[in-house]
Every structure is written in C-alpha cells, then in structure tokens.
Amino acid sequence: MLAQRLSLGLVTLFVISLIIFLGVSLLPGDAAQAMLGQSATPETVAALRLQMGLDQPGYLRYFSWLGGILQGDFGISISNQRQIGELLGGRFANTLFLAVMAAIISVPIALTLGILAALYRNSVYDRLVNVITLSSISTPEFFVAYILILVFAVNLGWFPSLANVSPDTPFFARIYACILPATTLTLVVVAHMMRMTRAAIISLLASPYIEMAALKGIPKWQIIVRHALPNAWAPIINVIVINLAYLIVGVVIVEVVFVYPGLGQLLVDSVQRRDLPVVQACSLIFAATYVLLNLIADILSILTNPRLLHPK
C-alpha cells in the first residue's frame, strides 16, 4: 500500500514534468516565434531557437531539461538573461515563510472551530459558523486583502500595506511585514479547513461503533476522546496537509496584492512577459510541492490507519 502510493507519487511527478515540458511544444509554430511575436526578424528567431536548443529533437531537450532541474539548473530566463535558479532561490524561501506563518496561525483555529461545529451540530453556533465560512469561501482573496489594507494599513496605520522584505530583513521585522498577507491567507484557508474538519468529524460520529458507545451509556466526552479521536487523526491530518497545499498555491494572489517578493509574484510577472523557461520552472516547483504535500497526506493517513497498513 505504502510502496504503491509512493511510486504513484513519483509517476505523477514525472507525468507532470512531461506535461509542463510538452505544453510548450503545443505552441503553433514554435516557442521562439511565439515569444518574439510576428514582427520579429527571422535572424532573431533563429538566434533564440539556438539559445533555447530548439534545433535538437524533443526527447533530447526533455531529458536535458529534466536532468538540469534535478541538478538545480533551471536554464536561463528569456527576458533578462539571468540564471533562473538565482531568481528562484530566495523567492521560494519567502513563499514558504509566508505559507508556514499562515499555517501556524490557521491550523489551531480551524481545528477548534471545526470540531466544535461538529459536536454542536445544527446549533445556533453551527449555523452561524456555516454562514460565515460559506461567505468567506465565496470571497475572492484580493477582496479580503484590500479590506485588510484599507482598515489596518490606511485607516488605522498599524501595519504596512506593502510587504517588501529583502534577504537582510531581520526576523521580527519580516514577521511584522507579513502580518497582513498571512492574515489574508488565514481568513481564506480557515473556512475551508474548518468545513472539512466538521464534515470529517460528523461522518465519523455517524459510524455504528460510536452509536454503540452512545447506546452503552458512555459519557459524551469519553466517546469523543477514547472512541472518536483515535480514528479522527487520519482525516484531520489529511485536512491540514491538503490545506497546506492549498496555501502554497493560494499565495500567488496575496503576493501580488502585497508586492511580496515570492515565487507567485515571479510567476505572474513571467506569464505577462511570456518568459516560458521561468514559467515552466515556477509551475514545476508549485506543482511538485502540491503533489508532495498530497502524497504526505495520503502516506500519513495510511500510517495512522491500521486497516490500510494491512490490507486483506
């Protein structure tokens, strides 16, 4: 089971790298022509083709691209001729910093709210939380971000509206600069996580052995702690990791709003400039992180569930 899931994860990663690479060769004409536009002279197109190695057959280019990435060489940016690896390094760390900070704030809040909503199902509290989280899920991230900027940066002046950190920003100044972006992410992700936690706990409480325990007359808190919780870990861990994956991707818009020097910002800029090698590198990193986190979620839920570890 475990080996199967691990190898499936590796295959997925491989297929994703193939898709990201092949996507580019779907371009009408070729990548060099598409990037330079119709007005480019044949000479510049030929020069770019040579620089991108488009004169080689596809499978060779794929393997040299993949081999380069495995060694940390992502190629050269079209728009500013710099090593992509250089562009990525610090930015990926920044993105992770923001995502981890949001996760540390949101996970405890979401789990507490979700478990409470499941325990007091259909109460006024549950309905209120349901309406609030539904509204929160329905709201675009940039709306939340700008409201926070308007209230806390412009009107109250507590926090900066731009989170432009540099590599030599001290740790606490960095946290201070990231408070508004992290709060935005938290507000968005807590709603998702809370609803998933609630659903997981409710479906657990509906299982026959919980009903049996209740019919035996065991006190409610004991049912929760002794009977429900051991089986609840798997879904809860799942919820957390899936939302971490969501956070990694969700940072894109938040980074743009707060002009935070992360990977998402680089991706958006590169898409606008049609800088394909950088877009490929960024999407590969985002997709790989996403796949790895989902893989970790599955592995943890296999490990915490004895029935999945020993299939019949």
Added chain:
Amino acid sequence: MTEPTKPTSTIESADAMPPPPRDESKASIAWRELKKAPFTAQFGILIIITYITVAVFAPVLAPYGESEIVGTEYDVWSNQFPLGTDNLGRDMMTRLIYGARNTVGIALITTLLAFFLGGTLGIMAAVLGGWYDQLTSRAVDVLMAIPGLIFAMLLLTIFGTSIPSLIIIIGVLDSTRVFRIARAVSLNVVVMDYIESAKLRGEKVTWIALREVLPNIMPPLVAEFGLRFCFVFLTISALSFLGLGLQPPTADWGSMVRDNATLITYGDITPLLPAAAIALLTIGVNFVVDWFLHKTSGIKDEY
C-alpha cells in the same frame, strides 16, 4: 440505558424527507418550497435574479458607453458620475454594470463547457466501464494533481490571453472535477436493474446515458453546477485581477480592482466595489446551493 433517545439524536440525519408527489404544477411547488426556504437561500435567489437582470439590461441601465472616456482620471463620486471615474476616466458605474454581463457571462459559458465535457465523459466512463473508464479516470487524476490556477497560468502563457482560450482552458481544467462527480454518482445508478434491462433491450449507449442515467443524477449535478460556477467565476476573476484574464477595454470586475487599486491607499473604497460584486454573487449562489443540497440529499457534509 438511562436516556436512550438523547444520544442518538446527535447521529440522526437532519435532512428533510422529499415532499410527497402532488397534482401541482412544478412552478407552484417551487414557489411553495421557496417560501419555506431559509432566509439565506431567499437572499441568494434575490441576488441571482438581480445580477441576471443587470447583465441582460446592461445597455439600458448604464449611463454611458462601456469603454467611453467621459471625464478626468479618478474623478470623485458626483451626480454626473455616481461612483466616480476609473484610471482612464471611464464611468465606474457603467463599467460595473457591464462587468455583470462580461464577467458573469464568461464564467457561465465556461461552466457550461466544463459540464458538457466532464458530464459526458464521466457518465460514459460509468456506463462503458473497462479500459475507457481506466483511461479517462487516470488522465483526470493526472490533470487534478496539478494545482488549477498554476496550470491555467502555464497554459495561458502558451496560448496567449484571449477570451476563447480563457474559456477553453478553464473549462477543460474544471471539467475534471465534473468528471469525478458525474462518474461517482453515475456508478450508483448503472448497477440498477432498469439499466440492465435497457441494455438487454438493446438500447444504444447514448440512450442509456441520456434517458436512463442523466435524469437520476440531476440533483447532485445541479448542486455541483452552482459550486463549479462559483469556482470558475472566482478563478476567472483572480486571473483577470492578475492581468491574465479578460483584457482591456472589456469591462471586468477583476481587472477593475487591479486598475484602480491605488485609490485604496488614499482610503477610497471605490475599487472594492467590483470585488464586493464578485463576493456577493458567489455568496448568493453558495447559499442557494447549500439549501438545495440540504433539501435533496444527505450529501451536504461531503466536502
């Protein structure tokens, strides 16, 4: 056994039974159900109706032309320009009204495309089974392993940002989710005896899919349509906000926020209005879907 009834009440399903069939027209049943609906659902329906009206009658309601430059840049709220003007001197109110038509319209077309693709392939996968099911399901697994927004951005870089490519890219990427749910609910139906008898009668696959399976999986699909629409709508707005979705001079809520965002640093709430318009519609649709799910089945707590 002190209190046999109390503990079970927490486990019992709270879902209402479907109403018994009566000799009434569908419209009057719908109206009766609507009057019984919770406040949030009525509110949601009101919002949806308002948006549709605004979108349909946009040219009549809007005081100026869609991309007509009528004043100075960033003009304040006045009688002439109810919500001021934007970064190029176009009337905000007009752009907001046309935005309902453009943004909502494109999201709707995209969702329909996603449902057509995903629904067809999903039902077919359930009905046909075998290698076809394996092939489509594994393909969908791979597509879903890549985060949607990132994949959309990669594809938009490759195909360029135009409205048709936006619709096709988001439609295809989102059809994977529709495929999953259509296949899952169809699988419960294809094991029924009447499907077996239809097969024995020698009905064609399309007949089985359209006449036997589809009517029986409508409720979850309708609910999913609402949720998918919200998701597509938010994705397109996010892409437009990033400058990768609808392109100027088309009036669109996402790019309106982006173009006028500088005003926020001066404490002006005008740029937040299009974002609020996006949020209000998705909240409305979500409320209606929530109520619909609660009414039709027990899958309310599934996601």
